[in-house]
Amino acid sequence: MAFFFVQMADPQFGMFAFFSTLTDEEVEERWRRRLFVRKAPEIITGFADESRLYTLAIEASNRLKPAFVAMCGDMVNDPKDQNQLDELFRITAMLQDDIPIHWVSGNHDVGDAPTTESLALYRERFGPDNFSFDHDGCHFAVINSSVCYNPENVPDEWESIVQFLKDDLSTARANGCEDIILFTHHPLFLERADEGDGYFVIPRDRRKVILDILHEHDVSSVFAGHWHRNNYAEDGKLQMVVTGAVGYPLGDDPSGLRVVKVRGDGVTHKYYAMDDLPDSIAL
Template identity: 40%
Template sequence: MQSKFPILILWLVSSLTSLCSAQEPAGVPNARFQQAADRTFKAFDRQHEQTWQRPFFFMQMADTQYGFFSGNKGFDQEVDLVRRAVEHINRLRPRFVIVCGDLTNATPEHPRYREQVAQYHRDFSEVDAEIPLVCVCGNHDVGNRPTAESIARYKENFGDDYFSFWVGGVCNIVLNSSVLKDPEGAPEVLAAQQTWLQQQLQEANAAEAKHILMFQHHPLFLAEEDEPDQYFNIPLQRRTPLLAQLKQADVRAVFAGHYHRNAYGTAGSMEMITTGPVGRPLGKDPSGFRIVTVHETGIEHRYWGMDDVPEKIELETSGNAR
């Protein structure tokens, strides 16, 4: 009589595989999310993009933060909002999209982190392949006190934590602001980033960049450059020398998120622009994103709630309303 054990074993393996698949959504191919490598962004050819060509616009987003609405029990509301954002992206056709941190609500050591990353990859893979998608790390992505290990985990899923890229004569610099906020877990990362940043600013000035724009998760400040330290800004100990450095290099604007609402300030001629969330709002500003139009002599920007996004962007007539 033929033994039933092989059949039983096959049934058990199949059942376990199905159960694991239900609990752990399979990730999508993540090549798109590894464009930030070797401290640059591979979708843009630096030699070609260092030359001013014509006005363009990009879309700045922040705080998709899958799981925030439910306390990491699910992410249906974030999925709905992100998919609406993706529809707007594919219709408007920006030069690029940049998501300024807190991509997930779970941190790398949390049991729901992998599931949230997989959903982020799945949803943002629907962005047209011709539109570069730039990801920036936030405190939920690397931890409130980031370490070499938490940063390495982020890089596995989203690429470099700091890098630069040129688009149409504009130098764009992405920083890991979590090590600016709290460097104690990874002081060597902050030191390396600072050395690298000074080099990038010098190179941008030498190349006569039309504008230097900076992107990070934490605002340097919300309204005043010398405002007191708080949860939502960078401590004065590191903020003050960094602002002096950015002013000297004539950085045009810094874009951030983290605040889950909009805020604006200036430091000299430099704008500090804090953008509300794609995900859960914490103030009166609705879920949405910012559209930034870049002209040869300046930039204009406006925050749009998800229900109010225009059908198209007119580069010559776009307003600078906040």
């Protein structure tokens, strides 16, 4: 087992334009929520920045030839804006056919409190939101973390995520997989597994349910997005990795993507800025 994949998050077509319209007060309000928005020098429209950045990410993937691309959510800023979706899919279509892309649902794709309708629309556009796949002895699971964040409109969906994870991970272990990795949009936590609730993490009660299942099946790593900046934390042997945005960055980490190496001796990874992408990856 020795391969690498590319993890991306938050290309979020339309976010540069949306944030360029914020007033000083609205920028300040976001900083209070740890959303480190910068006041734009002028109002912009469209999504030229997102197109440029996502194109660089797709071109790098074609050059590096990863086993697959995992896109950890917030594909567009406004799921009702067909232009944003069209541009996302236009650029995605440039990814070579032999490199699969696995979509992970983000809160901008299904809503901060998903509904039956928002989930149905997402599944129509992107396929299932809870699923798993294997590559070269390693098992990968994907869950809809916006449901985990707030399942009040779709309580059955939360129950089915819990059941899916339990069943899927035990089957993977029974089949002798060498490692298990989980993809989400929301981080489970940012510093400690028992930290308090907040906008950027899955609330503590449901976080514990998920973490207990992950530990029971020896999941090594969780890769997420949502914060638009990098972050690294651990809970025992589990590493919780948050990856900066393909699109609009919040904080000091530039727009970029992460290369993750999976080998018999563990899972290692490195974040690359879009203006410093590698030509090749040595395992």
